[in-house]
Amino acid sequence: MQEYGMEALMRVKGYEMLVVLRDNTLNWVTHKKSAWSKKGPSGTVPVNEIILAHLGDCKQRGKRISTPSTQFTVYHVSRRSAQRWIVQAVTFTAPDAQVANSWVQTLQEQIHPSGNTRPQRLLVFINPYGGRGKASKVFRKKISPLFQLAGIETEVIETTRANHARDFILEEDLQKYDGVVCVGGDGMFSELLHGLVTRTQRDSGICEKDENSVLTTCRLRIGIIPAGSTDCVCFATVGINDPVTSALHIIIGDTQPMDVCASYHAEQLKRFSVSLIGYGFFGDVLRESEKLRWMGPFRYDVSGFKMVLLNRAYRGTVEFLEADDCYSNPRDNTRCRTGCLVCSESSEKLREVMEAENHCCTSNKWKKVSGSFVAINVTGMSSACPKSQDGLSPTAHLADGTADLILVHECNMFRFLRHLKRHTSSKDQFALPYVEVHRIHAMRFIPDHKEKDVTEEDNIRRRKSIFSTLCSGAPQTSTWNCDGEILECAQISVRVHHQLIQLFARGIEGTCCS
Numbered sequence: 001m002q003e004y005g006m007e008a009l010m011r012v013k014g015y016e017m018l019v020v021l022r023d024n025t026l027n028w029v030t031h032k033k034s035a036w037s038k039k040g041p042s043g044t045v046p047v048n049e050i051i052l053a054h055l056g057d058c059k060q061r062g063k064r065i066s067t068p069s070t071q072f073t074v075y076h077v078s079r080r081s082a083q084r085w086i087v088q089a090v091t092f093t094a095p096d097a098q099v100a101n102s103w104v105q106t107l108q109e110q111i112h113p114s115g116n117t118r119p120q121r122l123l124v125f126i127n128p129y130g131g132r133g134k135a136s137k138v139f140r141k142k143i144s145p146l147f148q149l150a151g152i153e154t155e156v157i158e159t160t161r162a163n164h165a166r167d168f169i170l171e172e173d174l175q176k177y178d179g180v181v182c183v184g185g186d187g188m189f190s191e192l193l194h195g196l197v198t199r200t201q202r203d204s205g206i207c208e209k210d211e212n213s214v215l216t217t218c219r220l221r222i223g224i225i226p227a228g229s230t231d232c233v234c235f236a237t238v239g240i241n242d243p244v245t246s247a248l249h250i251i252i253g254d255t256q257p258m259d260v261c262a263s264y265h266a267e268q269l270k271r272f273s274v275s276l277i278g279y280g281f282f283g284d285v286l287r288e289s290e291k292l293r294w295m296g297p298f299r300y301d302v303s304g305f306k307m308v309l310l311n312r313a314y315r316g317t318v319e320f321l322e323a324d325d326c327y328s329n330p331r332d333n334t335r336c337r338t339g340c341l342v343c344s345e346s347s348e349k350l351r352e353v354m355e356a357e358n359h360c361c362t363s364n365k366w367k368k369v370s371g372s373f374v375a376i377n378v379t380g381m382s383s384a385c386p387k388s389q390d391g392l393s394p395t396a397h398l399a400d401g402t403a404d405l406i407l408v409h410e411c412n413m414f415r416f417l418r419h420l421k422r423h424t425s426s427k428d429q430f431a432l433p434y435v436e437v438h439r440i441h442a443m444r445f446i447p448d449h450k451e452k453d454v455t456e457e458d459n460i461r462r463r464k465s466i467f468s469t470l471c472s473g474a475p476q477t478s479t480w481n482c483d484g485e486i487l488e489c490a491q492i493s494v495r496v497h498h499q500l501i502q503l504f505a506r507g508i509e510g511t512c513c514s
């Protein structure tokens, strides 16, 4: 980007200010500060957080200005609180129209340099039923005006059925878009994830079903406007579930690469996921909650409570390929934050590891733990959410090619509750003798008991009554909860695909040490 240095005396809200554009930052401060002069509204904005600069004041945006204007207005991102972003507009009055004109031109050139990462055309999917039906209104009232302000063209599709968005991405021409956006919850995000990953592999002739395939990174970035009842992916990548904040990350073209886990059963690809893959407790909670859909989001609390009381454990063997802990480990007490070095340096390190190991599936660095488990969780990111601000694994990284494997060995109900409770406090949830955690590249689980092929009849019987599972004996195998979708199998293998997708986000802003 070409560096400009400009400064001029201008007026902002009647105050005389020195306005400086230097080092990719726009800065305005009260001129000639003295004990008697009143301080004006000073400000500093990085140029990449400016949305638009135009001649005239706010009311003249988009209008043709016939007389030369000495005023110009800058719309920029402003931080209302730690993670919440809003738009603010500042109108500057320059000494003459020529100065105003040259500032607008320079600012616009700097906002849109060549090779700009800001999207110009987006494909937007709205789930009209997401989050109790508020998604369409959220988009129309809050988001569409912001995209218009930024000059972003949108093609908006209100979905009419489940998998509408996924199927559209799989079949239609996507060349004209710079990104895809979902307005909805984690289920909608998952549709975009599956559509984009599968489409990208198909277009590049890669067999995604083969566990050993190196998958191609998706070109299109994904934007998430949170409007569902569960918005965990947004929360863990932006730090807040706020539609306006997410829209601003999209507008300024933030990019956050992200790892994706692929789950396989019987040599078949089952699903892609980015947050939780859980067996035992979280698998059972999801299965139970499906029977209670009519309760809305409250169903997770009810089924969670029930499964804690039942205190089930499942026998099996977990095998995993552990990551090198000289780069990071799940107990190092750091946090993956904007500009995370562990993530940004991971490509080089992973290449070295993979070359040394030959291939992850044949590596002899696999470790094995057999036993009886209350929960087996694999999480590709912290899985933070408003209820658990630090998530399942607070130090997990978004894009370092690893996931965290958390094993909760058989223990009584109170001990398991103690572990769960630590997800909502600052206490270390892994500092318990019956919990172990490993940073991994891949894992496999083999249940001790041979799983029956689950038939539709079995499913109907399982769903029949809320009390059926309380009355019948405990099942010998559980099922997997894969980002909120049930996988009807116990045996599974999981592989982390490094930086397979990119989001319009920048990770959570803040310091990397807790």
Ligand SMILES: Nc1ncnc2c1ncn2[C@@H]1O[C@H](COP(=O)(O)OP(=O)(O)OP(=O)(O)O)[C@@H](O)[C@H]1O
Pocket: 126, 127, 128, 129, 130, 131, 132, 158, 159, 160, 161, 162, 163, 164, 183, 184, 185, 186, 187, 188, 189, 191, 227, 228, 229, 230, 231, 484
């Ligand atoms: N028009 C539609 N009709 C029915 N289902 C849809 C439609 N559009 C999307 N879906 C499906 O609805 C599911 C839930 O959507 P979404 O995640 O946006 O909302 P949510 O409120 O967070 O839902 P939940 O908490 O049930 O996951 C998704 O899995 C998606 O496939």
